[in-house]
Amino acid sequence: MIERIAILxxxxxxxxxxxxxxxxxxxxxxxxxxxxxxxxxxxLSRGAITVSTDAPLTAAAQSNLIxxxxxxxxxxxxxxxxxxxxxxxxLLTDVGSVKGAxxxxxxxxxxxxxxxxxxxxxxxxxxxxxxxxxxxxxxxxGSVWIxxxxxxxxxxxxxxxxAPLAEAWRAWVAKFGSRIVELDPDRHDVLCAWISHLPQFVxxxxxxxxxxxxxxxxxxxxxxxxxxxEMTRLGASPYSMWRDIAHTNSEAIARSLHAxxxxxxxxxxxxxxxxxxxxxxxxxxxxxxxxxx
Numbered sequence: 001m002i003e004r005i006a007i008l009x010x011x012x013x014x015x016x017x018x019x020x021x022x023x024x025x026x027x028x029x030x031x032x033x034x035x036x037x038x039x040x041x042x043x044l045s046r047g048a049i050t051v052s053t054d055a056p057l058t059a060a061a062q063s064n065l066i067x068x069x070x071x072x073x074x075x076x077x078x079x080x081x082x083x084x085x086x087x088x089x090x091l092l093t094d095v096g097s098v099k100g101a102x103x104x105x106x107x108x109x110x111x112x113x114x115x116x117x118x119x120x121x122x123x124x125x126x127x128x129x130x131x132x133x134x135x136x137x138x139x140x141x142g143s144v145w146i147x148x149x150x151x152x153x154x155x156x157x158x159x160x161x162x163a164p165l166a167e168a169w170r171a172w173v174a175k176f177g178s179r180i181v182e183l184d185p186d187r188h189d190v191l192c193a194w195i196s197h198l199p200q201f202v203x204x205x206x207x208x209x210x211x212x213x214x215x216x217x218x219x220x221x222x223x224x225x226x227x228x229x230e231m232t233r234l235g236a237s238p239y240s241m242w243r244d245i246a247h248t249n250s251e252a253i254a255r256s257l258h259a260x261x262x263x264x265x266x267x268x269x270x271x272x273x274x275x276x277x278x279x280x281x282x283x284x285x286x287x288x289x290x291x292x293x
Contacts, residue, residue, distance in 0.1 A: 001168040003028040006063040008056050008078060010034040010043035012127060013095050014069030015135035017176075018048030023137040024175040031059040034132075042132040061085050065165055068094040072244035076105050079118075083109040086116035089161030093119045093169060097192065097241075099148040099185035101248040111150060117162020119169065122146045122188065123178065124196065128236040141177030148185040193252035197245060200234050201257060204242075207235025 005021070007014045010032045018030050032049030033056040034040040044052045053059045060066045060082055068075045075096045082092060092110065096102050099120050110118035125143040127134055147170070149156060156166040170180055183191070210232065214221055221228065246253060270276050 001164050002026075002064045002172070004031070004063045004065075005029070006031045006033070006056070006059040006066045007043075007049060007069055008033050008060065008066065009069035009074070010039050010049060010132050011036075011069065012130045012132070012134055013123065013125075013139075014067065015039075015043040015046065015048035015132035016125075016137065016139040017067060017069065017095070018043065019046065019135055019137035020140060020176045021172065022047060024172070026172070031063065033059060039132045043135070046132065046135065048132060048135055057081065057085050064090060065169060066090065066092045068092065068096070071241050072096045072098050072101065072248050074244075075102060079105050079109060083115070087161070088114055088116060089165075091117040091119060091156060091162045091165035091169065093121050095121060095123055097122060097196070097245050098248040099146075099183075099188045103148060103150065103185040107150070111156055111162070117156030117166060119156045119162075119166045120148045120185065121173075122148070122192075123173075125178075128233050130238055130241070138177070140173070143178055144181050145173045145176075145178035146181050146183055146188055148183050148188050189249050190252045193249055193256045197249060197253050198256040198260065200237060200242060201253065202260065203232055203234035204237070207232040 005026075005028065007018055007030060010018070011034065014032070014034075018032065021030060029051060030049045031051050031053050032040060032043050033053050034043070040049075040052050043049050066082065066086070068078050070078070075094050079092075079102065086092065094102065099122060102120055106118045106120070110116055123140050123143060123145045125140050125145075127139075149166075156162045173180060210221070210228075267276065267279055270279070
């Protein structure tokens with residue numbers, strides 16, 4: 001059903017998707033485009049794509065499925081540019097970390113009569129380093145891939161041409177080793193603010209704070225060992241990606257940060273009281289529930 005795929009954005013996630021497709025038996029064409037020629041060349045040399053292009057609109061128009069694998073603002077721009085180019089027998093999907101803004105922007109442009117299908121998606125996988133050079137065919141194995149399709153007549157499944165493609169893409173994602181979860185876009189954004197965006201901003205704040213505190217004594221940092229490395233690992237994530245997330249999911253992120261500020265204040269005020277033990281016990285009980293790879 002899917003014989004030709006266009007991946008617009010061949011960084012970590014886009015190139016990993018290409019490698020995962022190849023690793024699990026996709027034999028069709030994977031056309032790739034990226035604004036960074038070096039990323040595009042790396043993706044091609046690693047086999048994540050089979051052909052590179054400097055004409056992304058043409059590549060998209062010639063493909064059954066188009067995967068948008070860039071930052072949220074870039075995906076918003078592509079939703080506009082691709083709407084008049086694609087046909088109703090084509091499917092557009094994405095890997096954006098915020099879904100409400102994308103789904104709202106797509107409304108009226110996709111999934112209607114004569115329009116291409118749009119299946120918004122978000123793989124809950126990644127690394128603190130980006131780029132096609134760090135792409136991995138197994139990046140999505142054991143992770144959750146969230147889809148936030150519209151309901152009723154505006155769903156991709158309502159389009160006769162797009163419906164089989166949406167089903168086929170879900171099947172490929174399952175082959176990658178991902179567990180598929182369907183969520184309302186607003187629910188997705190609130191959930192991700194807590195379980196994905198909050199950890200990133202905590203690590204960013206902690207890394208920046210420690211950088212300021214130990215700017216003149218960086219040689220002391222290795223003393224921190226594993227605990228320091230784990231808590232600051234996400235601090236290496238690029239601003240270019242998180243800027244868009246902060247702008248498009250700011251309300252939910254602000255609520256989670258405010259709740260954390262209150263919790264930290266509570267701990268600070270109870271450093272020498274029995275309540276501190278309660279916090280550790282609650283934290284330990286929750287931590288033991290989390291799966292460990």
